[in-house]
Amino acid sequence: MYGNSMRQWVRGAGVVVIAMLGATPAFATSTGISGNSGKDTQTCNTCHNGGTAPTVEIEGPSTLEKGATGQYTFIIRGGAAMTGGVGIAVDNTEASLQAGTGMKKLGAELSHSAPQAFTGTELRFNFSLVAPATDVTLNLFGAGNSANADQKSSGDRAAATKLSIKVGNGTPVVEDPGPDDGDDSGGCTAASSAPVWALALAGLPLTVRRRRRS
Template identity: 50%
Template sequence: MRFPSYGAAGVLTVCLLSAPALANIAGTVGYSGKSNMTCITSGCHSGGAAPTVELSGPTSLAAGATGQYTLIIRGGAGVKGGMNVAVDNTAASLAAGSGLRKAMNELTHSVPKSFSNGEVRFDFSMVAPPSAGTVNIFGAGNSVNGNGTEAGDGSAATSLAVTVTGSNEPKEETGGCSSTGGAPVLVFALAAGMTLLRRRRS
């Protein structure tokens, strides 16, 4: 009977222990604040100063139009930042910008992004629903110290309400002949034509 070597067991242990860390590095979803769950309420990325998080972009969109948005993180540990964005309207669609990925209809960072000039910016877009209404965008951001643990980091969350106006759904055509107007005109034209033809023959 062969037993696995201690070396192989050690490698397996390291891989298993590293999995959660790698998952956090690649970002996670479900912490935007849409369902009242953030890193603040869950206790992750805690112990450090909280950053400020801002969602910048249009607060009004025409139905079916695309809006460009940015989640901005300032302050906190200020070394690297991560994010999670979600919407509360299933008819709205999010699209990931550079450094982001989409998972379960939400957006998160693919890798933590380094601060530049005291802030981190994540760009993304949203396609508005095809009919009028409201879409709430929920955004959470982490400001981390980059030491490989969640200790000494900070997080914050915000939201932005977007009013959707009009509708891009197909409208009924109103042109052409109708049963009330087109038919009598056609009958009159045919009658006039027949009368003219009889006069020419006589």
């Protein structure tokens, strides 16, 4: 009798463990994770799949003064549209991101602090970017996941976008110098400006050799 009870307990514990393992991917990232902004091509779709892809965009200024703070909004529309998460990153180490409501800082990136509920078919994340103190053009990356709120990774889908921001005068454009014509102090330019008598002297040895042969 004890043996049967023990076997039943083991089977029950196994079911619980399997159920917990199955839910691990969703719970592990429910409070945010870095590296899924799309900056290095990876998004939430590494774990989440099967749902309809939402549309995403970043609203905010595409130009900033050096050292200025810009206000931005990452918007997720459509998809499962029950709850959602986000990942934000910038490709300039001198720029700084600041989290808004429902977000948190993870290293140099931003992420959701917990799954956020949609309002209708839309979800917005507000945040700030502090521009570098130098002239540069940087890229702001963002990926948003539209989830069905069942705490599983299936039935969800993410999409990514980016926004280029010109800081100050932007990144200097390096002009193409064109074909290399060599040193202007020599070549045809120098020869054409030489005195006539110098050219005559240069050709004298050739004239002498021709006379000796004849």
